[in-house]
Amino acid sequence: MNRVRATACSRAMAAALLALAISLSACSAAGPPSIVGEQSLRIGVKADQPGLGLRLPDGRFAGFDVDVARYVAAKLGVRPDHITFVPVTSATRETALENGSVDMVFATYSITPERETKVTFGGPYYVAHQDTMVRRDETAIRNVHDLKGKRLCAVAGSNSWKRVTQELNIAATLVPATSYSECVAMLLDRRVDAVSTDDLILAGFAAHEGSAVRIVNAPFSDERYGIGIKQGDLAACEAVNRAVSAMYLDGTAAALLHKWFGQTGLQLDTHVPQFEGCG
Amino acid sequence: MLAIAGFYIVANIAIGNARDGLRVIGHDAGPQVLATGDLYFALSDMDSQVANVLLTGREHDLGTRQQALNSYNQDRVKADRAAMQAAELSASNPIDQATVRSVLDGLGRYEQLASRAMVLNEQANHPAGPPPGNVIAVYRQATDLMKLELLPQAYNLTLEGGATVREVYAAKRAAVLSSRLWVALTGLAAIAALAGLQFFVALRFRRLVNPALAFATLGLIVVSLGAVRLLSGEAEQLQAAKTGGFDSILTMSRAQAISNSLHADESRFLLDPGRADTYSLAYLDKSQTVLYVPSGNLGEYDTGLNAAMKAYHANPRTVSFLGFYGDEARAHPGPAVTAVLSRFQQFQADDQRIRRLAKSGDTRQATTLLTGRTAGSSSYDFNQYNKAVVALIGLHRGTFDQAIRTGDRELGRSILGNWAALLPLATLGAVILVLVGVRARLKEYR
Numbered sequence: 001m002n003r004v005r006a007t008a009c010s011r012a013m014a015a016a017l018l019a020l021a022i023s024l025s026a027c028s029a030a031g032p033p034s035i036v037g038e039q040s041l042r043i044g045v046k047a048d049q050p051g052l053g054l055r056l057p058d059g060r061f062a063g064f065d066v067d068v069a070r071y072v073a074a075k076l077g078v079r080p081d082h083i084t085f086v087p088v089t090s091a092t093r094e095t096a097l098e099n100g101s102v103d104m105v106f107a108t109y110s111i112t113p114e115r116e117t118k119v120t121f122g123g124p125y126y127v128a129h130q131d132t133m134v135r136r137d138e139t140a141i142r143n144v145h146d147l148k149g150k151r152l153c154a155v156a157g158s159n160s161w162k163r164v165t166q167e168l169n170i171a172a173t174l175v176p177a178t179s180y181s182e183c184v185a186m187l188l189d190r191r192v193d194a195v196s197t198d199d200l201i202l203a204g205f206a207a208h209e210g211s212a213v214r215i216v217n218a219p220f221s222d223e224r225y226g227i228g229i230k231q232g233d234l235a236a237c238e239a240v241n242r243a244v245s246a247m248y249l250d251g252t253a254a255a256l257l258h259k260w261f262g263q264t265g266l267q268l269d270t271h272v273p274q275f276e277g278c279g
Numbered sequence: 280m281l282a283i284a285g286f287y288i289v290a291n292i293a294i295g296n297a298r299d300g301l302r303v304i305g306h307d308a309g310p311q312v313l314a315t316g317d318l319y320f321a322l323s324d325m326d327s328q329v330a331n332v333l334l335t336g337r338e339h340d341l342g343t344r345q346q347a348l349n350s351y352n353q354d355r356v357k358a359d360r361a362a363m364q365a366a367e368l369s370a371s372n373p374i375d376q377a378t379v380r381s382v383l384d385g386l387g388r389y390e391q392l393a394s395r396a397m398v399l400n401e402q403a404n405h406p407a408g409p410p411p412g413n414v415i416a417v418y419r420q421a422t423d424l425m426k427l428e429l430l431p432q433a434y435n436l437t438l439e440g441g442a443t444v445r446e447v448y449a450a451k452r453a454a455v456l457s458s459r460l461w462v463a464l465t466g467l468a469a470i471a472a473l474a475g476l477q478f479f480v481a482l483r484f485r486r487l488v489n490p491a492l493a494f495a496t497l498g499l500i501v502v503s504l505g506a507v508r509l510l511s512g513e514a515e516q517l518q519a520a521k522t523g524g525f526d527s528i529l530t531m532s533r534a535q536a537i538s539n540s541l542h543a544d545e546s547r548f549l550l551d552p553g554r555a556d557t558y559s560l561a562y563l564d565k566s567q568t569v570l571y572v573p574s575g576n577l578g579e580y581d582t583g584l585n586a587a588m589k590a591y592h593a594n595p596r597t598v599s600f601l602g603f604y605g606d607e608a609r610a611h612p613g614p615a616v617t618a619v620l621s622r623f624q625q626f627q628a629d630d631q632r633i634r635r636l637a638k639s640g641d642t643r644q645a646t647t648l649l650t651g652r653t654a655g656s657s658s659y660d661f662n663q664y665n666k667a668v669v670a671l672i673g674l675h676r677g678t679f680d681q682a683i684r685t686g687d688r689e690l691g692r693s694i695l696g697n698w699a700a701l702l703p704l705a706t707l708g709a710v711i712l713v714l715v716g717v718r719a720r721l722k723e724y725r
Contacts, residue, residue, distance in 0.1 A: 113567030117601060129557075144556065166575035167560055220556035238442040245435065249374075274431035277438045277533055 034235040035103045040082035043069045044102035044228070047087035048181040051204030051260050052108055061085040064200070064260040065225075068125050069106040071252055072227065075243035076236075089179055091157030094118050097230050104240075105228030108201055110159050111276050120233055121226030122240035124273045125247070126257075128198035129219035130163055133206065135187060136214050141194055143218035147172040150193040153183035160197040163221055180205065188212055198223045203264035226276060237278035248272035280710065282469040283499070287706040289465045290506045293458035294698055297513035298690060300451030304444050304520055305683030307368065311375075312440035312525075313676075314364040316532035318382070319433040321358035323539040325351055326425045329393045330546035331650045331658070333418060336405040343652050351393075358386060365436065375439065378432050385429045392421035408549070408642035415551050422547065434536060441529045448521045452514055459510040466503030470496060473713070484720050491716030495709040502705045509689055509698065516686035524679025527611060531672045534569050534603040535665065538623075541565035542661050545630055549637060549645055562630075570623060571602035581631050588624050592617075607671075615671045622664035629657040 035041065045065050046053030052063040066085065073083050086102050093109055096102045097119055108128075111121045134141050141147065147164060152172035154161035158180075164170050175192045177183045183195045184205045195202070202215050227244075229236050247253045254270040261268055303309075328351040335344040362383050369375035396417040403411050410418075473496040480489050541562050548558040563577050572583030590597045591608070595617060598608045604623070608616050629648065636645035649657045691697050 113564060113571050113602065114573070116568075117571065162575065163560060167563060167577075168556060169576055169578075220554075221560045222557060234445065238445070241435075241438065241442070269427055271428050272431055272435065274434045275438055277434075278442070 034233050035229070036076060036233075036235045036239050038076075038103070039078065040084070041073055041076070041078050041103045042084045042086050042101070043073065044086050044088035044093060044096050044105040044107055045069060046089070046107045048179050049108065049201055049204055050208045051264075052200060053106070055087060061087075063204075064126075064256055065106040065108065067256050067260075068247070068253075069104070071247050071256075072104075072106075072125075072240050072243040075246060076239055089157065090155050091178070093157065093228060097228050100230070103230075104236075107228075108198060109226050109228050110198070110223040111226035112159055115159075116276075118231060120229045120231050120237050120278060121276050122229055122237045122278070123227045123244055123275065124224035125227065125244045125253075126200070126225045127269065127273050128200045128223040128225060130160055130197060130221040130223055131199045131202055131219045132194050132196040132216045133184075133187065133202045133213050134194050134216060135190075136212055138193070138214075142216055144168065144196065144220050145170060147194055147196065149173070151175050151191070153177050153180075153186055153192040153195045155180060155183060155197075158197065164196055168220075184209065184213070199266055200261060203261060203266055207264060224273065224276065232279075234278045241275050241278070244275075245272055280713070282465070282472040283706060283709055283713075286462070286465040286469045286499070286503070287702065289458065289461045290502075290702055293455065293462050293506070293510055294690070294702065296451050296454040296458060297510060297517075297686070298699075300447060300455065300517050301513070301520075301683060301686045301690070303447040303451075304517065304525065305679075305686070307371075308440045308443040308447070309520075309525055309528075309679065309683075311365060311368045312437050312444070312529055312532060314361050314368055315433055315436040315440065316536060318358060318361035318365055319430060319437065319536045320539055321354045321361055322382075322386070322425060322429050322433060323536065323543055325354040325358065325389070325393070326422055327539070327543040327546055328354065329396065329418070329421065330543065330550050332397055333400045333410050333414060334407065334546065334550050334646050335650055336400065336403070336407050336410060338407045343650070346652055347650065355386075355390070359383075362386075369436075375436060378436055382429055382432050385424060385432075389421055389424050389429065392417060392424065396421055406643065407646040409552055410550070415553070419551065419554075430540070434533075437529075437532060437536070444521065444525055444529075448517060452517050452521075455510055455514045455517070459507055459514070462503065462506050462510060466499065466506070469709075470499050470503065473499065473709075476713070476717070480716070480720055486720075489716045489720070491712045491719070495712035495716070498705060498709055498712070502702070506698075506702075512689050513686055516682045516689070520679050520682035520686070524675045524677075524682060527607060527675040528672055528679060530603050530607055531668060531675065534607075535668045535672070537565050537568050537603075538664070538668070541569070542626075542657075545633065545657065546649060549633070549642065549649060559634075566627065567602065569602050570600050570604040570620075572600050577631075577634065581627060584624060584627055588620060591620065611675075615667075615674050618667040619664070619671055622660070622667045626657065626660045626664045629655070629660050633657060 045061055047055040047061070049063065053061060053065045054063050055061055070080060070083065074080070088096050088102065088105060088107050093105050093107060094115065097105060111124055132141060132144055132147065141150065144164060148171050150172055152161060152164060152174055154174040155177050161174055165172055165174060175186065177186060180195065180197060180201055183192065186192045187195050199215070199219060206213055206215055227240050248271065257268045257270060328347045331347040332344055332351070362379055366376055366379045369379060396414055399417060400410050400414045403414055405411060409415070473492060477489055477492045477496065480492065481487060544558045544562040544565065548555050548562065559577065563580060566580060570584065572580065572587050574580040574583045587600045590599055595612050598605055604620060608620065633645050633648050636648065652659050
């Protein structure tokens, strides 16, 4: 009788110890909510920028940003068929992250100190340079300073026109638009004289429009393409930085850059960029 | 017996958690952040000094070209030393080690390019200001190598160290706290079991006290209380090291790195007119990263900075700015951060004057102001600013080291010395005492 009780007791004890050992070794750090560990992700991308983020007629998305997003999501443990791409525009990126309608943004999203007050940025995963696109027959615009007095396309929510008229104080006349595809249409229709934004974006449109337009090839800024994450999700920020490091180490970054921009004549940099840092 | 074994296992895991936490934060990733921060600073300053040498041209007395060369050589030595230290600290991480090696390889290439630019610059024999195109072309190769390859690797290592500390801290501190509860519970269970045994023996064999069992119980009480106290102390030291020291060390190391790189952008802006816009915009972005006030351009930044500083000096609790210094001024107000802010403001005021001179076409005067080593010139004021940053980092370093030392000392100190040695000894002692106590009674029974 005593022995039976003793065995039962020791069994219970052993079970308790086992449970204890598990609970002690599992280091589930209690922290703020994070998208790390999610099975599926909604990722914001551009829908109208060839080479970067473009919605195809069949509804799928394609481009450098889309491929980078797929790679990073895979490193976070998300299966390709569990990614939902959501179209965003320059003006909707912050709100989409803030209200949770997307988990991450890969949308030619330059890291700026002002945006950092609202969004946490992983990366940058690439550093582009702002340049200017004009019509083929335009000869008066050779660099950004020649935009003085010219009509410049200004996309809502974009930082590019601010670089020209605010940061460099060049007195161009701003013509509002909602997207760069609209800007290019306006350039061809002679409603604006120039479109000034990142060389990767311009290169994609230039390839699309053929000989009707030309890039002046006078870059004047460093645009660090960040991965937008809801503000404060440090675990996600650190995880995507590790994924971007891996993307450069294993050669995927170089392969993707050549896949999407190899024909553009742009000088492509295949070294991992200096990260912004989380928090 | 099982109760004692349970206590031993739990206490061992708990103390192991504390030891791992202290090791990674205090002796591994923490120092790694400092070493790679030093590496970044030395590399970035090399590039600034090369730009300054090229800018002074043949006017060797102007802005003391020799001093820039001396600084360049000192930076080279510092970079080598910091890289060695970083390599040692990352011995357990092959990827980090490969990165450090790659920085050292790149540094060799950088030095070659920089020397060539300086030789060509000597030959060009130009007046103070931008050198001829062939010099700029070689300098561009050097500075691009620095900016696109070397500095990102050094900075990303610093960030990775910071990420490791954050993760380990969160995991280990939580583990230490939860295991403290388990240590207390299993300790109590073991004590209760011994007390029960004592009671049983007393009842059965009509002895009031079994001395061996009593000793074992007493010993367990002392060890359990000691272990719980130790774990509370360790959790406290981890917290002090992380939030009281490390967080600010990381913030200020990043601020120092970005500041040095914006200082270099100031020199490059004068040196390479073809990229002046790029360097001005980068200067603005980096200034805002360090200390953010809403502003669309450098002129507005200057106005915003002065207004924010005026409010801050009137009342140091009015921190109306964001960025690294906003975080620091809110978390650790005091004279050390005020000194940093004042020096930063002075450095920015110099920058405004340099840009005004450059805009008016007086590049010679702008160069004098940039490279001069007397009060009121940019290089001098930047050094003063950097010294204030170093002093502030030193202050946090003191807090950090103190917490780690205390944590290490507590782990190594108990009645019998090291906890790692005490715990098995004490457990074994208790088991033997129990056996002795019970065996004596059993013998009697036979």
